[in-house]
Amino acid sequence: AQTVTQSQPEMSVQEAETVTLSCTYDTSESDYYLFWYKQPPSRQMILVIRQEAYKQQNATENRFSVNFQKAAKSFSLKISDSQLGDAAMYFCAYRFDSGGGADGLTFGKGTHLIIQP
Amino acid sequence: DTGVSQDPRHKITKRGQNVTFRCDPISEHNRLYWYRQTLGQGPEFLTYFQNEAQLEKSRLLSDRFSAERPKGSFSTLEIQRTEQGDSAMYLCASSFYGGSVGEQYFGPGTRLTVT
Numbered sequence: 001a002q003t004v005t006q007s008q009p010e011m012s013v014q015e016a017e018t019v020t021l022s023c024t025y026d027t028s029e030s031d032y033y034l035f036w037y038k039q040p041p042s043r044q045m046i047l048v049i050r051q052e053a054y055k056q057q058n059a060t061e062n063r064f065s066v067n068f069q070k071a072a073k074s075f076s077l078k079i080s081d082s083q084l085g086d087a088a089m090y091f092c093a094y095r096f097d098s099g100g101g102a103d104g105l106t107f108g109k110g111t112h113l114i115i116q117p
Numbered sequence: 118d119t120g121v122s123q124d125p126r127h128k129i130t131k132r133g134q135n136v137t138f139r140c141d142p143i144s145e146h147n148r149l150y151w152y153r154q155t156l157g158q159g160p161e162f163l164t165y166f167q168n169e170a171q172l173e174k175s176r177l178l179s180d181r182f183s184a185e186r187p188k189g190s191f192s193t194l195e196i197q198r199t200e201q202g203d204s205a206m207y208l209c210a211s212s213f214y215g216g217s218v219g220e221q222y223f224g225p226g227t228r229l230t231v232t
Contacts, residue, residue: 004159016129016145022131033218033219033220035220037223042225043206043226044223044224044225045160045208045210045223046223046225047220047221047222050218050220052218072124088159091159091160093159095219097219101172101173103148103150103165103167103173103219104152104162104163104173104175105150105152105159105160105162105210105221106162107159107160108157108159109158109159110157110159117226
């Protein structure tokens with residue numbers, strides 16, 4: 001079974017600084033998808049960024065970028081120029097497309113990101 | 118499109134009662150998922166549908182839980198004979214399967230409290 005590990009229960013960063021959230025995963029598959037979701041205090045999960053395992057290029061979405069190391073099974077999220085609105089729980093998630101079988105996301109336990117003004 | 122919606126947003130029930138939650142996915146999405154999230158944890162997968170067919174059920178989905186998606190549109194999740202351990206946030210998500218990453222979009226959730 002796939003597992004996703006987020007080793008940082010909580011991270012704190014000063015506004016406008018850069019922070020990196022860690023995620024490692026375990027899988028025997030070679031083709032899969034990885035995601036970072038943000039869950040603000042209102043509790044609705046929002047997709048931040050996604051990465052296809054077959055792509056070597058790291059995904060980037062404005063201030064958010066990932067460092068995807070497939071061999072190391074590592075998928076970290078970098079947030080540049082942190083803003084107060086970035087404060088939330090961040091979840092790393094894994095998806096394997098079995099083509100009609102298993103398709104649920106496997107989530108890590110999350111990292112609580114605090115932005116210090 | 119207004120995104121995934123869920124109803125009710127909050128539900129308080131007494132142990133032993135039955136409850137039913139509803140999820141309306143994004144209209145063009147053919148897959149619909151249910152997750153459960155307890156405090157301080159990430160969501161855990163329960164089940165998913167492609168159109169009206171239920172394709173996968175987690176071992177977390179005991180016999181007291183049943184989900185349906187009639188006509189491949191909205192879905193309902195019913196919990197019979199609720200227990201205190203059922204208290205959690207129940208999240209619904211939808212995606213379009215077929216040709217892309219298949220990212221899932223989540224609703225606001227239904228918070229269940231069993232007293």
